[in-house]
Amino acid sequence: xxxxxxxxxxxxxxxxxxxxxxxxxxxxxxxxxxxxxxxxxxxxxxxxxxxxxxxxxxxxxxxxxxxxxxxxxxxxxxxxxxxxxxxxxxxxxxxxxxxxxxxxxxxxxxxxxxxxxxxxxxxxxxxxxxxxxxxxxxxxxxxxxxxxxxxxxxxxxxxxxxxxxxxxxxxxxxxxxxxxxxxxxxxxxxxxxxxxxxxxxxxxxxxxxxxxxxxxxxxxxxxxxxxxxxxxxxxxxxxxxxxxxxxxxxxxxxxxxxxxxxxxxxxxxxxxxxxxxxxxxxxxxxxxxxxxxxxxxxxxxxxxxxxxxxxxxxxxxxxxxxxxxxxxxxxxxxxxxxxxxxxxxxxxxxxxxxxxxxxxxxxxxxxxxxxxxxxxxxxxxxxxxxxxxxxxxxxxxxxxxxxxxxxxxxxxxxxxxxxxxxxxxxxxxxxxxxxxxxxxxxxxxxxxxxxxxxxxxxxxxxxxxxxxxxxxxxxx
Amino acid sequence: xxxxxxxxxxxxxxxxxxxxxxxxxxxxxxxxxxxxxxxxxxxxxxxxxxxxxxxxxxxxxxxxxxxxxxxxxxxxxxxxxxxxxxxxxxxxxxxxxxxxxxxxxxxxxxxxxxxxxxxxxxxxxxxxxxxxxxxxxxxxxxxxxxxxxxxxxxxxxxxxxxxxxxxxxxxxxxxxxxxxxxxxxxxxxxxxxxxxxxxxxxxxxxxxxxxxxxxxxxxxxxxxxxxxxxxxxxxxxxxxxxxxxxxxxxxxxxxxxxxxxxxxxxxxxxxxxxxxxxxxxxxxxxxxxxx
Numbered sequence: 123x124x125x126x127x128x129x130x131x132x133x134x135x136x137x138x139x140x141x142x143x144x145x146x147x148x149x150x151x152x153x154x155x156x157x158x159x160x161x162x163x164x165x166x167x168x169x170x171x172x173x174x175x176x177x178x179x180x181x182x183x184x185x186x187x188x189x190x191x192x193x194x195x196x197x198x199x200x201x202x203x204x205x206x207x208x209x210x211x212x213x214x215x216x217x218x219x220x221x222x223x224x225x226x227x228x229x230x231x232x233x234x235x236x237x238x239x240x241x242x243x244x245x246x247x248x249x250x251x252x253x254x255x256x257x258x259x260x261x262x263x264x265x266x267x268x269x270x271x272x273x274x275x276x277x278x279x280x281x282x283x284x285x286x287x288x289x290x291x292x293x294x295x296x297x298x299x300x301x302x303x304x305x306x307x308x309x310x311x312x313x314x315x316x317x318x319x320x321x322x323x324x325x326x327x328x329x330x331x332x333x334x335x336x337x338x339x340x341x342x343x344x345x346x347x348x349x350x351x352x353x354x355x356x357x358x359x360x361x362x363x364x365x366x367x368x369x370x371x372x373x374x375x376x377x378x379x380x381x382x383x384x385x386x387x388x389x390x391x392x393x394x395x396x397x398x399x400x401x402x403x404x405x406x407x408x409x410x411x412x413x414x415x416x417x418x419x420x421x422x423x424x425x426x427x428x429x430x431x432x433x434x435x436x437x438x439x440x441x442x443x444x445x446x447x448x449x450x451x452x453x454x455x456x457x458x459x460x461x462x463x464x465x466x467x468x469x470x471x472x473x474x475x476x477x478x479x480x481x482x483x484x485x486x487x488x489x490x491x492x493x494x495x496x497x498x499x500x501x502x503x504x505x506x507x508x509x510x511x512x513x514x515x516x517x518x519x520x521x522x523x524x525x526x527x528x529x530x531x532x533x534x535x536x537x538x539x540x541x542x543x544x545x546x547x548x549x550x551x552x553x554x555x556x557x558x559x560x561x562x563x564x565x566x567x568x569x570x571x572x573x574x575x576x577x578x579x580x581x582x583x584x585x586x587x588x589x590x591x592x593x594x595x596x597x598x
Numbered sequence: 599x600x601x602x603x604x605x606x607x608x609x610x611x612x613x614x615x616x617x618x619x620x621x622x623x624x625x626x627x628x629x630x631x632x633x634x635x636x637x638x639x640x641x642x643x644x645x646x647x648x649x650x651x652x653x654x655x656x657x658x659x660x661x662x663x664x665x666x667x668x669x670x671x672x673x674x675x676x677x678x679x680x681x682x683x684x685x686x687x688x689x690x691x692x693x694x695x696x697x698x699x700x701x702x703x704x705x706x707x708x709x710x711x712x713x714x715x716x717x718x719x720x721x722x723x724x725x726x727x728x729x730x731x732x733x734x735x736x737x738x739x740x741x742x743x744x745x746x747x748x749x750x751x752x753x754x755x756x757x758x759x760x761x762x763x764x765x766x767x768x769x770x771x772x773x774x775x776x777x778x779x780x781x782x783x784x785x786x787x788x789x790x791x792x793x794x795x796x797x798x799x800x801x802x803x804x805x806x807x808x809x810x811x812x813x814x815x816x817x818x819x820x821x822x823x824x825x826x827x828x829x830x831x832x833x834x835x836x837x838x839x840x841x842x843x844x845x846x847x848x849x850x851x852x853x854x855x856x857x858x859x860x861x862x863x864x865x866x867x868x869x870x871x872x873x874x875x876x877x878x879x880x881x882x883x884x885x886x887x888x889x
Binding site: 496497498499502503504505506507510512546554555556557559564 | 701702704705724725726727728735737738739740825828829830882883884885
């Protein structure tokens with residue numbers, strides 16, 4: 123038998139056979155081959171040291187920033203604070219207003235694009251190393267190992283009848299899990315209320331209902347999602363797991379079992395795989411990587427660590443399971459990153475969203491003017507035959523000083539700003555709506571809808587501050 | 599009609615079949631059934647807590663929570679009143695002109711009187727002061743009784759009602775034609791001499807036009823007479839419209855076809871503060887006159 127015919131359907135080698143159209147029956151066979159664990163079998167993965175294990179810890183350690191973040195101070199206030207009641211979002215030196223929400227949209231777009239780019243390059247590497255679900259699960263299972271013992275001990279404990287010892291261990295573990303959930307929820311909440319103030323309210327047991335309710339989804343979510351569901355969450359609930367599978371192609375490098383080298387597997391067979399099942403034993407989602415790429419694989423690459431440690435013991439070269447693209451395993455030429463259109467597109471899109479964010483953050487401006495044209499009536503005929511339009515000018519003072527401003531219209535010959543005709547004081551952090559009327563003489567009125575610009579000027583120096591475009595509407 | 603055939607799902611078969619699809623008697627999902635069985639508990643709790651059982655004679659059970667929709671309304675009312683209280687206190691001590699000069703208070707006045715304006719003013723004057731057919735536009739700069747904040751406040755308080763007698767049969771056809779031409783031209787800044795003579799009463803008909811509209815035909819705020827030389831007409835700028843006003847007058851009880859133009863007085867129906875706010879609202883439609 124050749125090596126390829128022995129491999130299970132759906133593996134890399136199977137696809138290599140190529141162009142043959144799969145029949146429906148074969149598809150079902152393929153799906154049926156994967157064991158579906160609906161949570162009946164709890165996965166207790168073994169932990170073994172290695173390169174990817176270290177990478178995982180490093181990625182997890184970045185989350186320490188999340189926990190200590192609320193306690194940084196900046197110029198007398200919390201450095202990162204999303205003050206929802208005041209509609210101000212502080213990021214160190216920057217203060218964002220609801221009007222700047224487009225920057226947030228761009229930031230989210232950037233995160234998604236980065237996720238897609240990472241997925242196109244190295245598969246679900248985000249899932250495997252940095253996803254909060256994965257990181258929290260990793261920490262929770264680490265705690266589980268400390269409290270309940272190694273995977274065989276944990277399995278034994280799970281199937282043991284309830285007794286004083288089991289009850290004590292399980293209760294203790296549940297309490298620790300809930301405590302971590304509370305820490306997560308309280309930390310999240312403290313990004314919205316000053317952390318010191320929040321703690322004082324918690325410790326004095328006083329405060330609005332919001333501060334008690336906000337952490338609750340995190341406590342429940344971490345306990346159910348991380349403490350109990352774990353990989354079931356990735357399998358059945360997470361949409362990104364599915365989206366990301368669609369973002370990979372045959373040039374994406376993913377942890378792959380080298381079928382040609384490994385098969386036929388077994389202790390005394392020709393293939394390098396000794397069928398020790400260590401790769402399955404360390405897998406946090408319980409998949410067998412030797413079946414090829416599959417939905418359960420979060421690409422944490424812990425199986426690579428495991429397999430390499432075994433290969434070293436049996437004196438065979440490392441890399442029976444290794445990061446590689448499908449093309450590479452099939453012996454096709456490997457296209458470098460910069461020649462892959464998909465990567466180029468992601469790079470361009472990422473560059474544009476990032477430059478948008480940089481532009482936005484460097485052009486925030488202390489004053490913003492929104493002009494709302496009156497809708498009813500659109501225009502009014504005046505006694506001298508001229509036309510008058512009414513607007514609401516909303517001036518936002520984002521600075522921390524009181525501003526004295528005046529206004530002017532431009533870009534529309536003949537237009538006269540009738541009001542506001544005097545300087546206006548805008549207190550710091552306030553939004554001031556003002557009535558504005560613009561008149562056009564009879565000789566120039568009657569051109570339908572034309573562009574007009576409102577300028578905001580410093581009332582003392584007359585210096586231009588900002589401008590906003592609107593329309594002047596007349597009959598005809 | 600159900601046969602007891604067991605199918606491959608082990609569920610009872612209803613025997614219904616459409617296009618090869620058979621209807622089985624699978625149980626609904628368990629969580630769904632649990633919720634379903636909890637509904638009577640919910641109903642019992644609801645009936646205990648909230649008013650729900652009508653009695654003979656029109657009354658009903660009060661419920662343990664003492665909830666009433668009127669109570670909810672009053673709670674909401676109290677909440678908004680407490681938010682408005684500091685503004686209301688301040689505004690009560692201010693004149694309408696002072697409110698106008700304080701942008702924040704002016705904004706408050708406009709926002710807090712929007713409802714009242716919509717209820718009583720917008721029917722004739724439009725929600726944005728754009729006027730209606732034969733009702734004055736509040737957003738323009740043409741005023742019958744003056745557009746200063748004080749005058750507007752006076753108009754809202756005391757109401758207005760213009761008077762113009764019916765001139766039917768007082769002109770010869772020739773005089774009437776000249777007069778109409780004069781009015782037409784006046785709107786465009788021109789003077790039609792033969793018509794001006796009719797207007798001034800220099801012809802035999804001896805019309806009393808300047809008594810109210812003035813010798814220059816620019817109207818008079820004191821009697822609420824319209825300015826006939828500007829581009830805005832009180833009623834209708836067409837030749838027919840002007841003629842109708844001339845022949846049947848305004849509020850002339852002797853002529854059934856007269857134009858009706860009455861602004862009610864709101865003194866007894868609104869509070870001083872409400873009237874002040876309304877005056878500010880009208881002023882800020884864009885036509886208010888300063889000073």
